[in-house]
Structures are given as structure tokens and as C-alpha cells.
Amino acid sequence: MESSNVSQSLFPELRSVLAFQFSSWYPIFAGHTIKSTIIRPLPDDFVQYLNDDGVYIPDGADQVPLSSSLSDDEDSESNEDVEPLRSYSFPEIDKRIRECIALYEGAVFPKLNFSSPRDAAWMLPISSPLKCTSPADVYMLLKSSDFVSFDLNPELVFEGAADGDKTVYALELVLRKWYSIDRSRELRCFVRGGMLIGISQRDSNYYPYMEASDVQYKITATVTKLWRECIATEERWRPKDYVFDLLLTRDLARAHIIDFNPYAPRTDALLFTYEELGKIFHSKKLSGEHSQVEPVFKFVNTPSTSAAPEHQHNMMPFEALSLSNGNDIEEFARLWQEELKKGVDNDSDEES
Numbered sequence: 001m002e003s004s005n006v007s008q009s010l011f012p013e014l015r016s017v018l019a020f021q022f023s024s025w026y027p028i029f030a031g032h033t034i035k036s037t038i039i040r041p042l043p044d045d046f047v048q049y050l051n052d053d054g055v056y057i058p059d060g061a062d063q064v065p066l067s068s069s070l071s072d073d074e075d076s077e078s079n080e081d082v083e084p085l086r087s088y089s090f091p092e093i094d095k096r097i098r099e100c101i102a103l104y105e106g107a108v109f110p111k112l113n114f115s116s117p118r119d120a121a122w123m124l125p126i127s128s129p130l131k132c133t134s135p136a137d138v139y140m141l142l143k144s145s146d147f148v149s150f151d152l153n154p155e156l157v158f159e160g161a162a163d164g165d166k167t168v169y170a171l172e173l174v175l176r177k178w179y180s181i182d183r184s185r186e187l188r189c190f191v192r193g194g195m196l197i198g199i200s201q202r203d204s205n206y207y208p209y210m211e212a213s214d215v216q217y218k219i220t221a222t223v224t225k226l227w228r229e230c231i232a233t234e235e236r237w238r239p240k241d242y243v244f245d246l247l248l249t250r251d252l253a254r255a256h257i258i259d260f261n262p263y264a265p266r267t268d269a270l271l272f273t274y275e276e277l278g279k280i281f282h283s284k285k286l287s288g289e290h291s292q293v294e295p296v297f298k299f300v301n302t303p304s305t306s307a308a309p310e311h312q313h314n315m316m317p318f319e320a321l322s323l324s325n326g327n328d329i330e331e332f333a334r335l336w337q338e339e340l341k342k343g344v345d346n347d348s349d350e351e352s
């Protein structure tokens with residue numbers, strides 16, 4: 001009993017999860033966010049393709065097939081019990097992706113209704129994360145990501161939400177103009193009961209410039225202004241409990257909206273915990289000042305000791321992908337071990 005009271009006070013009711021899908025909020029805030037194109041409806045076999053095991057590219061999507069480094073003999077021997085992969089081809093979607101790439105000056109950032117494949121960013125050059133310059137890049141990221149599989153599963157999407165009508169849920173492919181984003185200027189902002197209560201730095205790196213109190217003041221003022229003028233007063237935007245992500249301009253005087261998320265356990269509270277946010281919310285509510293109260297701003301204030309890259313758990317060497325095609329996990333593990341052993345043997349040959 002007690003725990004349900006606690007969670008009730010930690011999280012307000014999630015009235016509409018669909019308010020947070022891209023096609024719901026983008027038309028309302030198009031003037032304050034990155035230019036984007038929504039491709040929907042998507043054919044059933046596209047959804048099937050995303051759900052299928054293995055990372056492979058549909059025919060005609062401009063990609064040299066991921067080639068196995070095994071010899072032909074080994075290849076045919078190891079694959080003889082494996083069901084051939086179903087082949088897919090999406091000429092219409094390929095065409096739309098190419099048009100968007102041209103429209104957005106050479107590159108797009110892909111996502112589905114809610115999630116981007118940011119856990120698969122390591123697939124493309126890390127210096128320009130998630131920068132897709134061909135349909136094949138888009139497919140490869142979506143197929144390699146665990147995060148986007150959330151959007152493919154209506155049970156997960158509607159979990160804990162009051163708008164339980166899964167029949168209206170349709171998958172969408174979103175292509176946003178790609179920018180080289182300075183992560184030190186990204187923020188996540190928490191709104192509960194119609195009050196802006198918290199602002200967190202978006203990643204976990206230490207940025208010395210944030211130590212200065214005038215910088216903190218400026219960031220808080222910019223976020224509060226954008227929220228009051230563009231979001232809180234926007235009648236078409238109904239949720240009273242939500243999280244939004246922003247990118248500050250270089251001079252910290254303005255900001256662009258990046259994304260909206262539900263105020264719910266599925267949204268990472270970053271440098272806050274939801275317990276802390278709950279306390280801030282209740283104290284602001286008691287103060288009776290509502291949205292005029294300054295939000296709490298949190299940033300990393302000591303240099304980090306960890307150099308581990310984000311989403312490391314989801315990384316595997318590129319060569320491994322070619323071995324994964326159509327193999328079950330045990331077969332894949334065996335082949336990958338052989339490849340690793342070959343590598344060790346070659347290394348010791350070179351050393352001797």
C-alpha cells in the first residue's frame with residue numbers, strides 16, 4: 001500500500017502517451033525545433049523488417065552488403081542449417097529518405113515515434129554521431145539499436161498510460177536535419193503540475209564553464225523564458241506533466257526544443273532522481289508561487305573519472321555484424337570466437 005502511495009506521489013498519472021510521439025508535438029512546436037519530416041504510414045513489411053533478427057540492409061538501399069571475413073567454403077558450411085534471410089526492399093521509403101537528405105543539406109538524424117537509435121551511434125563515425133547520408137545508414141542504425149525496439153512494442157509504449165487504445169498507434173519514421181550538436185549546451189527540463197521544477201545538464205561530462213554563477217543564472221533565465229513564452233502558454237499543448245530537452249544557442253540567450261518525453265519512469269531523470277523532483281514539486285506547490293518559482297538547475301560540478309563511452313553494452317565490432325547475419329546466437333558466438341582467435345594468432349605471428 002505504502003509503495004503505491006509513494007509511486008503515486010512520485011509520478012502523476014500519464015494521461016496521454018501519444019501526446020509525446022513525434023507527430024503529435026512537432027506540428028505544434030515546428031517553429032522552435034529542428035526541421036523534420038515524418039514518414040507515415042509505413043508499410044507492414046517495414047515494421048516486420050525492423051522486428052526481424054539480424055542486422056542487414058534492404059535491397060536497393062545503396063549499401064555494399066556487410067561481407068563476411070570467412071572464406072566462401074567456411075561461409076557455406078557454417079550457414080547450411082541457417083534459414084535464408086527474408087529479403088526486403090523499400091523503394092518508396094528509400095526515395096523519401098534520399099529526398100530528405102537532399103532537402104536537409106546532406107544528412108539526416110533518424111528516429112521513430114519516441115526513440116532515436118543513439119545506442120547504435122558507434123556504427124557510424126563517432127565524430128558525427130547518427131549522421132545519415134544514405135538510406136542504408138538509416139536502416140543500419142535502426143536495425144542495430146535496442147532503444148528503438150521500444151517503439152515497435154505497443155505493450156511497452158502504452159505501459160502505465162491512461163490512453164490505452166493501441167489500435168491508433170502507427171509506427172512513424174522521423175528524419176531530422178542533422179546538426180553537429182554541442183552536448184555541453186544540451187539540457188533536460190522537468191515540468192510537473194504545470195510548474196517548471198528542474199533543469200539538468202543532458203550528459204554526464206564536466207563542463208567548467210557551468211561553474212560560473214552568472215552562467216547558471218543565464219541558463220535558468222533562458223530556459224524559463226522559452227518555457228513560459230513557447231510551451232506553457234501554448235494552448236494546443238495539453239500535458240501538465242512532461243519533460244522537454246533543449247539545445248542552448250552558443251550565447252546561451254536562446255534555445256531550441258529537441259524533444260518531449262513523459263514525466264514517467266521511462267524518462268531518465270539524469271542528474272536528478274524522481275524523489276528529489278517530487279520534493280521540489282511539493283515544496284513549490286506549498287509555496288503557492290507556482291510557475292513564478294525558479295527551477296532548480298543541476299550540472300556536473302566535478303571532473304568525471306570515468307572515460308567509458310555511453311551505451312558501451314550495445315557495442316560490438318563492425319566485423320562482428322557480418323558474422324551475425326542469419327546465425328543464431330550460439331553459432332554467432334562460435335564464429336566470433338574463431339575470428340578473435342585468428343586475430344590473436346596473427347598478432348603473435350607479427351610479433352615473432
Ligand SMILES: Nc1ncnc2c1ncn2[C@@H]1O[C@H](COP(=O)(O)OP(=O)(O)OP(=O)(O)O)[C@@H](O)[C@H]1O
Nearest residue numbers: 034109114115116118176177178179180181259261
Ligand atoms: N537533428 C539532430 N542532429 C544531430 N544530433 C541530434 C539531433 N537531434 C538529436 N540529436 C542528438 O541525439 C540525442 C538524442 O536525441 P533525442 O532526444 O531526439 O532521442 P531520444 O531517443 O528521444 O533520447 P531520450 O530517450 O534520451 O529522450 C540528443 O541529445 C542530441 O545529442
